[in-house]
Amino acid sequence: MADRDAALPLLERLPRQYFSIRLVWADSGYAGRLVDRAAEKCQLTLEIVKRTDDTSGFVVLPRRWMVERTLSWLMRSRRLVRDYETLPAMHEAMVL
Structure with missing residues (x-):
């Protein structure tokens, strides 16, 4: 999906x-x-x-940067880097 x-x-x-x-x-x-x-x-x-149409290259977007930073924090967690859970509901509980 x-x-x-x-x-x-x-x-x-x-x-x-x-x-x-x-x-x-x-x-x-x-x-x-x-x-x-x-x-x-x-x-x-x-x-x-x-981002604006006239921008080229990497540009920090304020709201998007918050999301990227949060995802990087989550990926530093050992349990979230690998999929140790066997059931989707267990994996979802780790994220939510």
Whole structure:
């Protein structure tokens, strides 16, 4: 399943588990119908973080940098670097 296809089911579960989250940042790969569906089905604001058209090379984007930094912190955890869990639910519990 592609990330974009899995995004809506994940966003639908988000308010039930983390009721204080109202804003979600995503890159331009998630633009389109998902923004509208997240608002109507999940009462979430899905903000697409994209760089300007006149930019070339590596540019630090404020919101995207926060996501990249968080992912790097997660990957420093020994349990998340390798897939030790045999069931998807156990693996999901480690991340959430």
